[in-house]
Amino acid sequence: MKDRNHLSNVGLTNQVEVISNGLLDIPMVQLLQADGSLHGDATLPDMSEELAKKILHTMQYIRILDERMVAAQRQGRISFYLACTGEEASTIGSAAALEPQDMIMSQYREQGALAFRGFTTEQFMNQMFSNEKELNKGRQMPIHYGVKDLNFMTISSPLGTQIPQASGYAYGQKMAGVPAVTICYFGEGAASEGDFHAGMNMAAVLNCPVIFLCRNNGYAISTPSEEQFAGDGIASRGIGYGIKTIRVDGNDVMAVYAATAKARQIALTEHCPVLIEAMTYRLAAHSTSDDPTGYRSKDEEERWRAKDPVQRFAAWMQSKGWYNEEESKAHIEQTRQEVLSQLKQVEKVPVCHINEIINDVYDTPPWHLKEQLAELKAHIAKYPEAYPKTAGRL
Numbered sequence: 001m002k003d004r005n006h007l008s009n010v011g012l013t014n015q016v017e018v019i020s021n022g023l024l025d026i027p028m029v030q031l032l033q034a035d036g037s038l039h040g041d042a043t044l045p046d047m048s049e050e051l052a053k054k055i056l057h058t059m060q061y062i063r064i065l066d067e068r069m070v071a072a073q074r075q076g077r078i079s080f081y082l083a084c085t086g087e088e089a090s091t092i093g094s095a096a097a098l099e100p101q102d103m104i105m106s107q108y109r110e111q112g113a114l115a116f117r118g119f120t121t122e123q124f125m126n127q128m129f130s131n132e133k134e135l136n137k138g139r140q141m142p143i144h145y146g147v148k149d150l151n152f153m154t155i156s157s158p159l160g161t162q163i164p165q166a167s168g169y170a171y172g173q174k175m176a177g178v179p180a181v182t183i184c185y186f187g188e189g190a191a192s193e194g195d196f197h198a199g200m201n202m203a204a205v206l207n208c209p210v211i212f213l214c215r216n217n218g219y220a221i222s223t224p225s226e227e228q229f230a231g232d233g234i235a236s237r238g239i240g241y242g243i244k245t246i247r248v249d250g251n252d253v254m255a256v257y258a259a260t261a262k263a264r265q266i267a268l269t270e271h272c273p274v275l276i277e278a279m280t281y282r283l284a285a286h287s288t289s290d291d292p293t294g295y296r297s298k299d300e301e302e303r304w305r306a307k308d309p310v311q312r313f314a315a316w317m318q319s320k321g322w323y324n325e326e327e328s329k330a331h332i333e334q335t336r337q338e339v340l341s342q343l344k345q346v347e348k349v350p351v352c353h354i355n356e357i358i359n360d361v362y363d364t365p366p367w368h369l370k371e372q373l374a375e376l377k378a379h380i381a382k383y384p385e386a387y388p389k390t391a392g393r394l
């Protein structure tokens with residue numbers, strides 16, 4: 001890339017003109033149209049029947065898991081959930097183009113990527129119920145997964161946290177000479193955080209092999225993207241930072257897969273970051289604490305439902321003779337049963353002993369945490385009826 005920091009490399013003009021945002025007009029890559037047919041003379045990436053089936057099954061699976069967990073929250077069985085309905089192609093299509101040694105740094109709506117890596121229903125449920133079998137001992141809110149064995153970094157609630165961390169992690173991968181990259185998922189809303197800019201610039205300047213995947217799903221809770229920024233989406237910011245950038249149809253698994261495969265290749269061989277902006281739509285509510293009927297219309301939702309990523313991919317697979325309606329229905333039913341039976345099983349698993357709250361924080365728990373724990377135990381003992389389920393075993 002041309003070094004723009006030195007005046008000698010800057011072209012000259014004698015016209016006083018402003019450069020407008022519209023000049024960029026970044027196109028969106030689409031390989032499959034909404035009905036699953038090829039977009040023009042698009043060339044599809046090589047994808048085996050086995051991989052295509054794994055992608056479709058993971059998309060169907062995560063939709064069922066989301067549906068059941070939202071219902072479980074409504075029934076008071078878990079405290080919180082966050083569905084990814086409508087965005088399955090962005091996360092699963094990208095995860096499918098990675099290698100297991102690649103690190104995933106996620107925001108919170110990327111359960112599809114985790115399922116693709118092999119996280120089981122039981123493990124999802126253990127996390128959601130914060131029980132003693134949960135990998136982080138139930139000390140996180142539901143959906144804040146962290147799975148070392150699957151190279152899935154623990155999720156942090158404050159938006160943007162993972163962005164500079166991903167640049168740093170990828171820098172470490174490059175220094176260690178490992179053939180791996182880091183993918184960093186975030187929403188277009190998180191791209192308004194200072195951490196986004198710090199992370200992008202750091203990756204660009206230090207040539208970190210990181211793929212920034214922005215899910216531009218149209219909303220940051222109730223704020224539509226047109227009220228969040230005035231530029232050409234998030235893609236234009238990548239170009240501003242000197243980062244190679246691709247904008248894709250985030251509801252087209254094939255486009256996301258092809259873009260991520262290309263980004264991975266560039267990041268690994270050219271040692272540099274790549275930004276992918278996946279244009280999609282959050283069909284779900286923001287979380288179980290949100291009600292989108294207060295800020296958007298049913299019509300708008302229906303327009304996006306017509307671009308459903310799962311149906312689009314299934315239609316393409318059908319055209320290849322890789323999809324059978326009956327088989328698919330049976331698979332969905334079997335998955336639903338499995339999710340329901342795991343829910344019933346996992347619900348019975350006890351939570352950790354309350355002492356685990358302060359274990360692993362320091363090498364040995366310091367006096368002030370021990371003191372706080374003793375106070376907590378005394379408080380729970382005094383008001384046992386206020387802590388029926390949530391209190392750890394005493």
Ligand SMILES: Cc1ncc(C[n+]2csc(CCOP(=O)(O)OP(=O)(O)O)c2C)c(N)n1
Nearest residue numbers: 109157158159187188189190217219220221
């Ligand atoms: C620093 C910070 N500010 C605000 C919040 C509250 N918050 C949680 S999610 C969210 C919206 C994020 O939107 P986006 O990044 O587009 O992701 P999406 O939910 O659309 O997937 C906000 C404002 C937070 N978690 N952290």
Ligand SMILES: [Mg+2]
Nearest residue numbers: 187188219220
């Ligand atoms: Mg968003």
